Amino acid sequence: MVRVILEIDMPLYRLLKVSAETNRLSLDEECCRRLAGGERRSCYLQALVAELRAEDEQRRANPR
Template identity: 55%
Template sequence: MHRLTIEVDRQLYQQLEHAAQVHHLSLEAECRRRLSGLECQSRYLQALLAELRADAEEEQWRAPDDHPVV
């Protein structure tokens, strides 16, 4: 799994924390919910998410098979 570190200002962080509490989620789960849902209004974030998904798919494609070739 890839780890993504982002920097956010204090106000946005507090908004994310509040939303996580309202939805009974962890902060990470709230961020994932927003990124995966239609709430992602930023074109930059949409492009970033698409790039991360493409990287994950490429990594899975390049991963060696668990089954040895006989």
């Protein structure tokens, strides 16, 4: 398993945390729910996933 470390600004983190608590989910589950098309989609998280996928594709295309 690959470990991913994200840098998220504090206001966004707080909003995600409150939403997770409101929905009785973990922070991970809340992020996955939003990415899966839950009630409120997070453009930030979608952009982050797209960036991570692009980096992964580039890494696979150019093995060292």
